[in-house]
Amino acid sequence: MDRPASPYRDLPPRAYWRSAVAERAPLDPGDLYRPRFPVTRDMRIVTAGSCFAQHVGRALRTSGFNVMDFEPLPARVRDETARRYGYRLFSARYGNIYTARQLAQLQAEADGALSPALPVWRKGDRFVDAQRPGVEPDGLESEALVLRHREAHLTCVRKAFRSADLFVFTFGLTEAWCHRDSGTVYPTAPGTIAGSFDPQQFAFRNFDVPAVLADFCTFRETLRQSRPDARFLVTVSPVPLTATATGQHVEVASCYSKSVLRAVCGMLTERFEDVDYFPSFEIITSQNARGAYYEANLRNVAPQGVETAMGAFRAAHGIGDAPEPEPDEPRRQRRRRREDRTEDVVCEEVLLEAFSR
Structure with a gap:
């Protein structure tokens, strides 16, 4: 006797948990x-996002993709x-963009x-850029100097955003701290790296799906005014929160x-x-990974996890491993290829662990 008709009858194996995951x-x-859509090695790729986005950008670069850097340092550094001062992490020196x-x-x-x-926030007797407080670990000597550095940085940001054939963004967090009166959002809570927390000035915000969706749509629409053919590749960071200010576990x-961010990515596509x-x-x-893709702290992603994910990306786009270096490639560039595969990420959020009892 024939099985009854059903929309789930005879779907491909990838549609069923048993065949696609358990087996x-x-x-x-x-x-x-x-x-x-295809991602090719000749596309101008601009990267931004949370700590995990550094892994994505580095993996794309070591795979031979054209990841742009509009705020570079000389190769001899x-x-x-460079990474201690916020260079070579993303396509400009903006540090982690969590939301x-x-x-x-x-x-x-x-x-x-x-x-x-x-x-500008104070850090002892020095000063830092409140929007990227980690890029000058020792701070600068005056507010005016911070603002001059900021203006030069924004010029690089404009060039980066307006050059992108593909903009790669990793959504990291929904939690943030904002200036109460203006709504200005900051990458870290005041008092974590620099500045001081004043509950009269700063408020906690946990963005929901409509807010995150609207923010990225605003970004996309604005970028496409200068780059109408630009495309976007979005991901969600698999790194859990270091700490939460919600009062929840x-x-x-x-x-x-992560559910909010994943829902937004689905709605965008x-x-x-x-x-x-x-x-x-x-x-x-994935449960299929049996936890193997995390370090012992169950938070940091292990190199095997990064390589597995990016290997799947390369395979899906029909691209093999990074091209072999030319014989005359400078020794410095060859060493950077090796370092790119193992270097830890720079993550301000992990500093919150210092406040635990």
Whole structure:
């Protein structure tokens, strides 16, 4: 007797949990990603996002993709030193951009449409840029110097955003601290790296789906005014929260945050043909991985996890490993290729661990 008709009858194996997950070989990324559009090595790629976005950008670069850097240092500067000062992490020296609100705010500031409140914070007797407090670990000697550095940085940001063939953004957090009167959002809570916390001036915000979606849509629409053919690749960081200010258990708060961000990515791909989603979050957090893609602290992503995710990306786009270096490639450049594969990420959020009892 024939089985009754059903919309679930005879779907491909990837549609069923048993065949697509339970019976998949452990640590096999499987058929999770089918690109919406090709990503090629000649595309000008601009990267931004949370700490995990540094892994994504580095993996793209070491795979031979054309990841742009509009705020470079001379090659003679060691990578360890460069990264300590916020260089070679992203396509400009903006540091980690944890929220979509921060991304849209940076774009508006670079275009001259917005001036963030309290742009300079004190750090002892020194001063830092409140929008990227980690890029000058020792601070600068005056507020005026911070503002001059900021203006030069915004010029680089404009060039980066307006050059992108592909903008790659990793959504990291929904939690943020804002200036009460203006709504200015900051990448870190005042008092963590610099500044001081005043509850009369600063308020906690946990962005929901409509807010995150609206912020990224604003960013996309503005970028496409100068780059009408630009495309977007979005991901969600698989790194849980270090700490939460919601009052909830940190694991519950992390689940909420990642659920909001993943929902937004799904809505973006449904709404816009120029947005694609790469499931690095699903690959690394998959039950199929048995936790192997995390370090012992159950938070940091292990090198194997990064390589598995980016290997799936390369395979889906029909691109092999990074091209072999030319024989006459400078020794410094060859060493940077090796360092790129193992270097730790720079993450301000992890500093919150110091406040735990």
